[in-house]
Structures are given as structure tokens and as C-alpha cells.
Amino acid sequence: xxxxxxxxxxxxxxxxxxxxxxxxxxxxxxxxxxxxxxxxxxxxxxxxxxxxxxxxxxxxxxxxxxxxxxxxxxxxxxxxxxxxxxxxxxxxxxxxxxxxxxxxxxxxxxxxxxxxxxxxxxxxxxxxxxxxxxxxxxxxxxxxxxxxxxxxxxxxxxxxxxxxxxxxxxxxxxxxxxxxxxxxxxxxxxxxxxxxxxxxxxxxxxxxxxxxxxxxxxxxxxxxxxxxxxxxxxxxxxxxxxxxxxxxxxxxxxxxxxxxxxxxxxxxxxxxxxxxxxxxxxxxxxxxxxxxxxxxxxxxxxxxxxxxxxxxxxxxxxxxxxxxxxxxxxxxxxxxxxxxxxxxxxxxxxx
Ligand code: FES
Ligand SMILES: [Fe+2]
Numbered sequence: 001x002x003x004x005x006x007x008x009x010x011x012x013x014x015x016x017x018x019x020x021x022x023x024x025x026x027x028x029x030x031x032x033x034x035x036x037x038x039x040x041x042x043x044x045x046x047x048x049x050x051x052x053x054x055x056x057x058x059x060x061x062x063x064x065x066x067x068x069x070x071x072x073x074x075x076x077x078x079x080x081x082x083x084x085x086x087x088x089x090x091x092x093x094x095x096x097x098x099x100x101x102x103x104x105x106x107x108x109x110x111x112x113x114x115x116x117x118x119x120x121x122x123x124x125x126x127x128x129x130x131x132x133x134x135x136x137x138x139x140x141x142x143x144x145x146x147x148x149x150x151x152x153x154x155x156x157x158x159x160x161x162x163x164x165x166x167x168x169x170x171x172x173x174x175x176x177x178x179x180x181x182x183x184x185x186x187x188x189x190x191x192x193x194x195x196x197x198x199x200x201x202x203x204x205x206x207x208x209x210x211x212x213x214x215x216x217x218x219x220x221x222x223x224x225x226x227x228x229x230x231x232x233x234x235x236x237x238x239x240x241x242x243x244x245x246x247x248x249x250x251x252x253x254x255x256x257x258x259x260x261x262x263x264x265x266x267x268x269x270x271x272x273x274x275x276x277x278x279x280x281x282x283x284x285x286x287x288x289x290x291x292x293x294x295x296x297x298x299x300x301x302x303x304x305x306x307x308x309x310x311x312x313x314x315x316x317x318x319x320x321x322x323x324x325x326x327x328x329x330x331x332x333x334x335x336x337x338x339x340x341x342x343x344x345x346x347x348x349x350x351x
Contacts, residue, residue: 032055036267109127115146133237140279149297154270206224228240
């Protein structure tokens with residue numbers, strides 16, 4: 001198999017992407033967002049469900065997001081063509097009012113669940129909702145144990161995927177609250193592939209547990225069992241579990257577990273929408289802790305990951321990843337497996 005070297009070849013079209021957070025779209029907003037190089041207009045219909053149309057009028061390509069909304073329809077502000085939520089033109093104010101056959105806008109399959117608005121960017125007949133990553137824990141836990149964040153990054157989305165698939169970076173880039181005190185890098189990550197899901201896992205005996213957890217364990221100073229597991233779903237959606245337990249191996253019932261979602265949606269070849277959400281199985285009713293925890297996660301990303309990854313992209317310029325012949329380390333096992341899998345899926349889609 002020939003590896004794809006240019007990042008510009010790496011957008012899967014027949015895939016589910018998160019387009020926005022539920023909270024970004026109220027009943028009034030006309031939200032425009034570029035996804036895999038296509039600008040899409042999102043708005044909430046009168047029944048509360050989400051409509052998504054190509055944000056480009058077919059007449060002279062004015063963005064429909066600059067238009068005027070009436071009911072579930074949008075009128076282009078430039079010369080007045082009107083479109084419904086399916087992208088069909090319903091009114092032409094010019095000449096005899098006849099609507100040309102080609103006068104229509106692409107509309108998209110949408111699924112809203114667990115605080116995310118998902119969009120299928122490819123052929124609508126291939127949209128399979130069972131392929132959306134399961135984030136249902138975000139709906140199962142109380143609001144005081146759940147948070148969602150949107151972040152914007154000037155880099156290719158695969159660099160952000162690499163960042164999660166290789167968590168060894170936390171001991172080098174991040175502070176003591178979320179690092180493992182050097183435990184992670186020497187470990188060989190366990191990589192598994194099942195169907196289209198690639199998992200990478202690290203298990204270790206912490207002495208003591210990560211600071212994030214230690215204070216909530218029965219004996220904060222003592223050793224604890226810990227693990228990280230990342231499940232990657234094509235093209236760039238990841239579920240990360242982080243856990244610690246003492247005197248047991250039953251993390252879910254006896255220990256502390258975080259359920260994190262790192263979802264990367266390419267805007268362009270060199271810019272990415274990053275959606276992060278998190279839930280947990282401890283202090284579930286503590287809203288104050290929840291707010292502080294989410295703020296801490298956002299701050300760590302904005303101040304530590306983002307500057308490094310954007311600088312990495314700047315240094316790489318427009319060169320492809322493989323073209324630059326990266327040195328591979330043991331900690332890269334999961335990330336490299338994902339890059340190869342994505343290349344395979346792209347080959348299949350373009351065949
Ligand atoms: S550009 Fe929209 S009606 Fe002319
Ligand atoms: Fe990080």
C-alpha cells in the first residue's frame with residue numbers, strides 16, 4: 001500500500017464529523033462553519049431540529065448565512081432567491097419567477113445527540129447513524145458531571161489525533177496535575193484493532209496516583225492502579241478513558257474514571273475545529289468541581305498543547321508527514337497505526 005504523503009489528500013467525505021456543540025445553536029443563530037473545505041450554514045428549525053445547507057447561493061455564490069431567515073427558509077440577501085431547509089429553491093423574484101432546475105443548494109444529514117451536532121459530509125445514501133461514536137455517557141451523567149468545550153487550532157487535524165494517540169507527551173509537556181511522573185514513556189503501549197476502531201492502552205502502578213485523582217482516593221499518598229485507553233474512530237474521533245483505583249482492579253465500581261472525548265473536525269488542510277467533552281464517575285453532583293475541572297483541562301490545552309502543535313505545524317509547513325521522514329519511537333505505535341488505517345480508508349473511498 002502506498003502511503004499518502006500530502007495532508008491535503010486526507011479528508012474522508014463519507015464520514016461523521018462533529019460540526020458544532022448543541023449550545024452553539026439557539027433558535028435565532030445562523031451559524032456558518034467550514035468543514036473539510038466546505039462552508040456549511042446551520043440553523044435550528046422551528047421544530048428544534050437542525051438544518052444544514054451549503055453556505056453558498058447557486059446564483060452568484062453569496063453566503064446564505066448573510067441572508068434573512070423567515071420560518072425555516074432563508075432568503076439570499078444579494079438578489080432574493082429563497083431556499084427551504086432541504087435546499088430547494090421556493091421563490092425566484094426575477095422575470096416570470098420560474099425556478100431553474102439547477103437552482104438548489106446541497107443539504108446534509110445531521111444527527112444531534114449527547115451535546116454534539118454531527119454532520120455527514122459525503123453521499124447521503126451512505127450515512128449510517130450506527131457509525132457515530134458512542135458518547136452516550138455524556139447524557140447519562142448529571143449536568144454537574146459533564147462539560148463540553150470548542151477550541152480552534154491552526155494545524156492539520158492529524159497532528160491533533162497524534163497528540164491523543166501518543167499520551168506519553170503528558171510527562172514532557174504538561175505539569176504535575178495531569179502527568180504520570182515519568183511512568184508513561186518507558187511503557188510499550190498496547191495497540192489493538194477491532195473493526196474500524198483502533199485502541200491504545202497503557203496500564204501502570206502509580207506511586208502515587210496522578211494528582212488529578214490522588215486527592216480523591218482513600219489514601220492519596222499510596223500506590224494505585226492506573227490506566228489510559230484511547231479508542232479511535234475514523235476519521236479523527238477519540239474516546240479517552242483515564243482511571244485510578246486502590247486495592248482493586250474494578251475501576252468503574254471501586255475507582256475513579258474520566259470519560260473524555262477528543263473530536264477533531266478539519267476546517268481546511270491546516271486548521272481544525274477541536275471539540276472536547278468530559279464526564280466522570282466521582283463527585284458527580286459537584287458542579288463547582290466540574291467547572292474548575294473543565295477550566296483546568298481547557299487551560300492545559302490552550303497553554304500547553306496548542307502552542308506546541310501549532311508551532312509543529314509551522315515548522316512542517318506544507319510538507320506531508322511521511323515526506324519529512326519522521327523518526328518513530330515506541331510511543332508512536334497507536335498514532336502510526338491510525339495514520340495507516342486512515343490512508344487505507346481514503347484509498348477505499350477514492351477507488
Ligand atoms: S447571489 Fe444569491 S440570489 Fe444572487
Ligand atoms: Fe496534552
